[in-house]
């Protein structure tokens with residue numbers, strides 16, 4: 001099979017899946033189809049009523065038949081109205097249902113996708129897929145699909161009626177069908193990639209918009225408003241250009257179809273008129289035939305108008321299913337067991353790790369084992385792999401080589417849900433949600449009492465600040481914690497983690513934005529808590545105060561674990577530790593000067 005054929009076939013394939021999802025709505029599908037068929041029947045009956053009224057009524061001067069004919073036409077018009085409503089209602093309800101399901105499925109999938117997927121996926125691309133792409137699919141179901149189905153059925157039904165009425169005239173009329181179908185197929189073949197391009201241009205535009213919304217302060221600080229406006233306007237132009245390309249393509253196809261249909265009308269009037277004069281055809285039949293001609297052109301045009309929307313919907317469905325089908329790299333193994341108790345022995349067994357898409361390993365042959373209730377600090381230059389080490393414990397990523405074990409069992413043998421809910425982690429970057437301070441603290445434990453929230457806020461040294469606010473714990477914080485300083489956000493994030501049912505606590509440089517005094521106070525409170533409540537704790541830290549109190553310090557350098565021991569031991573054995581400490585001491589001297 002030539003590759004273009006393959007592409008053409010595969011390009012409409014995602015729509016088959018969309019159609020497959022209609023099985024969840026059997027009654028609406030049936031109702032829509034039935035209404036469409038009855039609507040076609042009402043349309044098909046109308047010219048016959050005309051023919052009857054003209055030939056048996058007007059021509060025979062029979063007023064009763066004319067009146068019955070008129071009554072029949074009114075009844076057909078009412079039926080058309082009713083079935084049109086039924087068809088539109090069912091199609092709309094169906095499309096809303098499928099779009100609802102798709103939105104939920106894609107959202108759930110986004111929730112379940114691994115860190116590595118989100119590392120590589122552009123947020124704006126995902127947003128466009130959840131909004132604009134799903135809307136394209138919905139429009140296909142509510143409009144284009146019914147246009148195509150009723151178009152095809154109308155074509156077949158009317159072709160049969162025409163052939164029965166006058167096969168010669170019917171054959172002239174029906175030449176319009178293959179010719180227009182060929183033009184339409186060519187249009188679809190040439191443009192399916194163009195429609196995908198339009199959606200991608202829209203995604204690119206959204207990407208710049210989103211970056212600018214998030215980074216508006218940076219843009220203003222660097223006085224880059226004009227450059228960013230220019231960048232947006234440039235991409236906006238690209239989107240318009242891509243859209244115009246599709247319009248050009250529509251313009252190059254549709255006039256031919258209209259021309260064909262007009263030529264056929266001329267032929268029918270000419271040939272049919274001659275047949276009426278020759279007595280082989282009645283006036284009523286010619287009128288009915290001409291009405292059918294309009295009816296047969298209508299579905300061709302509707303299918304034609306639906307064609308771009310179908311190609312666009314296929315491209316959009318493909319983009320939606322790309323996310324729905326994306327592989328969840330980190331998932332439960334078959335027979336995974338819940339992580340219930342923690343003895344405190346966490347083992348890194350010759351662990352190497354490379355981030356997906358990265359050419360260099362972030363960790364190389366890292367081996368260490370913690371003892372119960374140990375407080376481990378991880379120290380190293382920036383980019384040395386500290387965060388990567390702690391990210392492997394809750395399986396945010398899986399090791400490339402080696403194994404991470406808890407009490408001798410590979411972390412990949414535990415169910416993710418139980419593992420992660422027993423590991424409290426405070427990330428380097430703080431993300432808060434819009435809502436009250438209380439709802440942010442109780443994010444992972446929504447039914448926690450105010451007293452519990454106050455207790456953790458005190459440990460995180462944020463309680464005094466919270467009660468100094470007019471609304472206290474019920475103060476609203478903006479999107480991503482707007483209205484709070486970096487240090488306040490970090491302390492809220494610590495409180496949020498402390499409220500969970502953790503056995504293992506991981507603090508990833510989580511007091512970097514807090515002043516040294518407060519950080520030492522938080523650390524002192526946490527030290528006590530860590531030793532009492534956890535089986536093992538990890539602190540990725542830069543400050544000497546944090547490192548000193550740790551039971552053991554792991555020193556990372558370029559992805560390798562180069563030294564480990566207590567502060568005193570490392571001072572003697574690790575030159576790198578000495579260098580890091582020295583730089584820290586210098587920093588603190590400069591800071592306090």
Ligand SMILES: Nc1ncnc2c1ncn2[C@@H]1O[C@H](COP(=O)(O)OP(=O)(O)OP(=O)(O)O)[C@@H](O)[C@H]1O
Pocket residue numbers: 119355356358362380381382383384385386387388389428
């Ligand atoms: N999501 C990612 N995808 C690809 N590479 C990554 C990713 N995250 C980190 N890296 C790379 O892995 C290496 C280790 O990063 P890691 O964040 O573990 O360092 P770190 O010691 O915690 O640094 P810092 O102190 O600056 O936070 C770095 O070279 C970094 O560029």
